[in-house]
Amino acid sequence: MLSAILVVGLLATIFGIVLGFSAVKFKVQGDPLVEKIDKLLPQTQCGQCGYPGCKPYAAAIANEAAEINQCPPGGEQTIQDLAALLNREIIPLNPENGAEKEKSVVIIDEETCIGCTLCIQACPIDAIVGAAKQMHTIIESECTGCDLCIPPCPVDCIIITPIKKDLTTWQWAKPTELGINNSDKQAQVATDDQ
Amino acid sequence: MISKLFKFKGGVHIPQHKESSTQLAVEPASIPKRLILPLTQHIGTPAAPIVEVGQKVLKGEKIAQADGYVSAPVHAPTSGIIEDIGDYPLPHPSGMLAQCIVIKPDGEDRWIELKGHSGDYKQLDPSELRNIIRSSGIVGLGGAGFPTSIKHNPGPDRVIDTLILNGAECEPYITCDDMLMREKSREIICGLLITKHALQAKRCIIAIENNKTLAIESMQQAAKEFADRNIEVVAIPTVYPAGSEKQIIYTITGKETPKNGLPLHIGVVCQNVGTTAAVYRAIHHGEPLISRYVTIAGDVKQPRNLEVLFGTSANDLIEQCGGSTADIRRIIIGGPMMGFAMQQITIPVIKTTNCILIDAGQTKDLHTRQYTMPCIRCDSCADVCPVNLLPQQLYWFSKAQELDRIQEYNVFDCIECGCCDYVCPSQIPLVQYYRFAKSEIWKRERETQKSDAARDRHEFHQFRIDREKAEKAEKLRQKKAALKIKKQATDQSNEIGNNDKKEAEPKNAAIVAAMERVKAKKAQQKVEPKNTDDLTDHQKKLVTEIDQRRAEQRETQVSNSNDNAKMDNKEL
Amino acid sequence: MSLYAPSSPHIHNDNSITKIMLKVLYALIPGILVYIYIFGFGVAINILLAIITALSCEAIMLKIRQRPIMPFITDGSAVITAVLLALSIPSIAPWWIIFLGTAFSIIIAKHLYGGLGYNPFNPAMVGYAMLLISFPQQMTTWQLSTPATFIGLPDSFKFIFGDHTPAQLATDAISGATPLDYLKNQLGLSHHVSDIMNSSNVFGLLGGNGFEWISIAFLIGGLWLVKQKIIHWHIPATMIGSLAAVATLFYVIDPDQYASPLFHIFSGATILGAFFIATDPVSAATTAKGKIIYGACIGLLIYIIRTWGGYPDAIAFAVLLMNMSAPTIDYYTKPKTYGH
Numbered sequence A: 001m002l003s004a005i006l007v008v009g010l011l012a013t014i015f016g017i018v019l020g021f022s023a024v025k026f027k028v029q030g031d032p033l034v035e036k037i038d039k040l041l042p043q044t045q046c047g048q049c050g051y052p053g054c055k056p057y058a059a060a061i062a063n064e065a066a067e068i069n070q071c072p073p074g075g076e077q078t079i080q081d082l083a084a085l086l087n088r089e090i091i092p093l094n095p096e097n098g099a100e101k102e103k104s105v106v107i108i109d110e111e112t113c114i115g116c117t118l119c120i121q122a123c124p125i126d127a128i129v130g131a132a133k134q135m136h137t138i139i140e141s142e143c144t145g146c147d148l149c150i151p152p153c154p155v156d157c158i159i160i161t162p163i164k165k166d167l168t169t170w171q172w173a174k175p176t177e178l179g180i181n182n183s184d185k186q187a188q189v190a191t192d193d194q
Numbered sequence B: 001m002i003s004k005l006f007k008f009k010g011g012v013h014i015p016q017h018k019e020s021s022t023q024l025a026v027e028p029a030s031i032p033k034r035l036i037l038p039l040t041q042h043i044g045t046p047a048a049p050i051v052e053v054g055q056k057v058l059k060g061e062k063i064a065q066a067d068g069y070v071s072a073p074v075h076a077p078t079s080g081i082i083e084d085i086g087d088y089p090l091p092h093p094s095g096m097l098a099q100c101i102v103i104k105p106d107g108e109d110r111w112i113e114l115k116g117h118s119g120d121y122k123q124l125d126p127s128e129l130r131n132i133i134r135s136s137g138i139v140g141l142g143g144a145g146f147p148t149s150i151k152h153n154p155g156p157d158r159v160i161d162t163l164i165l166n167g168a169e170c171e172p173y174i175t176c177d178d179m180l181m182r183e184k185s186r187e188i189i190c191g192l193l194i195t196k197h198a199l200q201a202k203r204c205i206i207a208i209e210n211n212k213t214l215a216i217e218s219m220q221q222a223a224k225e226f227a228d229r230n231i232e233v234v235a236i237p238t239v240y241p242a243g244s245e246k247q248i249i250y251t252i253t254g255k256e257t258p259k260n261g262l263p264l265h266i267g268v269v270c271q272n273v274g275t276t277a278a279v280y281r282a283i284h285h286g287e288p289l290i291s292r293y294v295t296i297a298g299d300v301k302q303p304r305n306l307e308v309l310f311g312t313s314a315n316d317l318i319e320q321c322g323g324s325t326a327d328i329r330r331i332i333i334g335g336p337m338m339g340f341a342m343q344q345i346t347i348p349v350i351k352t353t354n355c356i357l358i359d360a361g362q363t364k365d366l367h368t369r370q371y372t373m374p375c376i377r378c379d380s381c382a383d384v385c386p387v388n389l390l391p392q393q394l395y396w397f398s399k400a401q402e403l404d405r406i407q408e409y410n411v412f413d414c415i416e417c418g419c420c421d422y423v424c425p426s427q428i429p430l431v432q433y434y435r436f437a438k439s440e441i442w443k444r445e446r447e448t449q450k451s452d453a454a455r456d457r458h459e460f461h462q463f464r465i466d467r468e469k470a471e472k473a474e475k476l477r478q479k480k481a482a483l484k485i486k487k488q489a490t491d492q493s494n495e496i497g498n499n500d501k502k503e504a505e506p507k508n509a510a511i512v513a514a515m516e517r518v519k520a521k522k523a524q525q526k527v528e529p530k531n532t533d534d535l536t537d538h539q540k541k542l543v544t545e546i547d548q549r550r551a552e553q554r555e556t557q558v559s560n561s562n563d564n565a566k567m568d569n570k571e572l
Numbered sequence C: 001m002s003l004y005a006p007s008s009p010h011i012h013n014d015n016s017i018t019k020i021m022l023k024v025l026y027a028l029i030p031g032i033l034v035y036i037y038i039f040g041f042g043v044a045i046n047i048l049l050a051i052i053t054a055l056s057c058e059a060i061m062l063k064i065r066q067r068p069i070m071p072f073i074t075d076g077s078a079v080i081t082a083v084l085l086a087l088s089i090p091s092i093a094p095w096w097i098i099f100l101g102t103a104f105s106i107i108i109a110k111h112l113y114g115g116l117g118y119n120p121f122n123p124a125m126v127g128y129a130m131l132l133i134s135f136p137q138q139m140t141t142w143q144l145s146t147p148a149t150f151i152g153l154p155d156s157f158k159f160i161f162g163d164h165t166p167a168q169l170a171t172d173a174i175s176g177a178t179p180l181d182y183l184k185n186q187l188g189l190s191h192h193v194s195d196i197m198n199s200s201n202v203f204g205l206l207g208g209n210g211f212e213w214i215s216i217a218f219l220i221g222g223l224w225l226v227k228q229k230i231i232h233w234h235i236p237a238t239m240i241g242s243l244a245a246v247a248t249l250f251y252v253i254d255p256d257q258y259a260s261p262l263f264h265i266f267s268g269a270t271i272l273g274a275f276f277i278a279t280d281p282v283s284a285a286t287t288a289k290g291k292i293i294y295g296a297c298i299g300l301l302i303y304i305i306r307t308w309g310g311y312p313d314a315i316a317f318a319v320l321l322m323n324m325s326a327p328t329i330d331y332y333t334k335p336k337t338y339g340h
């Protein structure tokens, strides 16, 4: 008994020292908090969070002036990542700011565009090219899908399109562990997935 | 002479089921009514079509050309008419559609004029050989489909010590390489010699699993003729995955392909037997790659190998093997360990299709998992992992989506051989977990890249706006300063007094006038950067015109999805 | 038409947890038979009792945790836990001991930690440790193994359920301390090892009288398991190896004070522990190197606790202590990946 206690105590002490030591030794000296938070935000720059862009929202989170659930484009994933970074509770997305939706881009209907340049000024990332009275177009690969260019357009020629799925972006699904359906017999479920 | 083989770690012994499909000699499959040729039959960028619908093509004619370095052209497998260029299902687990060229064969099967280099290939420069191989559309036929010409280009000062010809074919059921080695051993060896010449390799080792006695005999027979060329046929132990590139290299040379490296970094190139046979046909006869041996096995009446034109539907082949023995419930392209189950049976055979495996519930060995239990950390998976990973740890991390940790445990070294999955007593779909984790990591990677780019652009956007503001302010300041100097000058020459006021008044008037002018000009130029409220007449006119045009359009194409989106958008 | 299209591999070798557990059970049979032959039917009753308790507790817990019952009940893991626990406690212990121990193992040590695959500690050993701490008296009173003390089925029943001695035998005559316990006490009274061994009939040829034969039977079963690739050789080999090594060291230094390595190996639950308890996959280290460290440390701890600790046998505590460090060991013993 005595030695058991001794050994446990010893082990605990050793682990404690190792842990404490490594915590000091391997402490990650990284970017300031705002940068770190900003890295996790989707950079859509849509302002749905109520701040004029991702960086200001990141700053607000860092100052504890904002909750981590205000970003609809980032959705659940971003909330989880932020919660992990900041050691906060995972909370559901604030529905007032909108819902998480499928990633999309916008395109300009070339037939309709009158070349008014209004959308160009609205785009937070300069992803629209065009000149006055010339047809405008959106650089699809750069578009973040923030939809900020849609309201200014006088002729409603900007259209939301979901991002095309192709073989390069196709993903394997995470196994559900619902057992695998073998033949017609409904497979049994036996998992401890919490 | 190879004195010693090396035993790679792990691996499993799986019932082979190879006898039934090797009973009959290989015959050409009949030409189907329609050939559907995907433009992605290889790794890399899809080929670009160079034909038009309705055009007549001859057998062997190039119908799509390589687009970029890592790409391969596609040739017409038979003569006929281009019926369509459009989206058709690919032999891909996603069941997605992608661009394909559809040929309606005319039944004549007429070749284009072929020009071969029989015998004199040695006069050709390796780079010329590579060009022929490239334009013949040859890619690795073992399964990966990497363009062969690239493999044949090790770079200027790489010495290739060993060229391994992979005839292991370790997956159960598949016998197409086995049959090829039995029937076309001479072609294979000639192709091997060409490859050896192209690579300037010192020695060639033909590695065949020791359960393929007939193939080994036939290859040895054929190799005898070239006894002075440093070719050796080696029987390697039958254990899955002996035919995987990394494992076969280890078995033969005892060297490991470095991580993130290629076999040629250790002086080895590995080539599938089918590929070398294709190389032979391309060089000696000038024939592009248009067909291959395919095993049709599993629950079909007569399992066998057929020589199949690319683009032939799996369904047609099943029919030619007497149909399935019961209702098909799974169709697997490739072997049971690494092949992909398809959502349809009408998918076409492509360059990398080595086997079509049918599961109609009649073969007991083709059973799958019954149910998944929790991992009991029994470690069977780690015992069999040929790359020495810790599959159960990867599983935990993938399940918990700890993507950093899973990379720390080298998930990207996993070759997805399925050994761990095969032996797991809890019957966990381990490989799918790794695939999920890998594709999730890629997705995150893409997203990070995109959001980084967006951040940069946004920052630049802010910077640009600030700069413009600053520039404007600067200009204003300069003007003011200039005015001041002028004023001072006038002040100096004039008396100080109420002149000031008199001077200022016309000045103010001038500014107001200028502003008016600018406004008027702006109005004229119709570039007023405001929303609809302040639109100029002309703009308003444009708007109404557009609205009219759109209304007409809507009437004509109500079902158009774009329009739907637009309307949705309006509702918002 | 959309066919069933799961990820590869599309075949499986049809192994299952149930099959593994069954093999472990088969491997235990020779040991159990010898046990019965030497000590009577007490152990058989204990095992049965433990299995029934374990399965009922398992079913109840699965129900409460809303898990599918059939696959887990039939996986065999609860049965193994029950049998191992039953084999570790004295065959003349009263029924409530085995009942409490098994229930504790299954409910607390297994299900409260998340059930099969999630328990960081070996459930049977947690149950055993709980019993040993709570009921030291009952847990250390073993039956003596002399032909005269073989207890038949009816008497065993009386012992276990009636909690009283069969009429024709005095309790003292059939029960006493285990060889390890006895040795320890006597050494405490500064007797010499050889004298002690000669003075009492609890000692046999190799270890404890009777225990040695049981151990050999377990050894045979264990070797069969290794051959069947159900367990790896690493843990048993290094555990017995390190125990033997330290024992030899001290035995050479002072044979009067320290028992021989053979005695250590064939007394108590060393063999059972090495092949059946320490190898419990869920709670042990999993990498090859890790297993070696893990086994060696258990062997060492056993010797330390047996010789200087407060408890005569030490398998449970040694195993539990090492269970705690298994994740850390695993972390630092990652094997080299191909090509790295």
Ligand code: SF4
Pocket (backbone or CB within 6 Å): B374, B375, B376, B377, B378, B379, B380, B381, B382, B391, B392, B395, B420, B423, B424, B425, B426, B427, B428, B430
């Ligand atoms: S084989 Fe399956 S149960 Fe065993 S450790 Fe690996 S994943 Fe877990």
Ligand code: SF4
Pocket (backbone or CB within 6 Å): B381, B384, B385, B386, B387, B388, B389, B390, B391, B413, B414, B415, B416, B417, B418, B419, B420, B421, B431
């Ligand atoms: S699938 Fe990956 S982890 Fe599993 S055995 Fe093969 S290489 Fe190892």
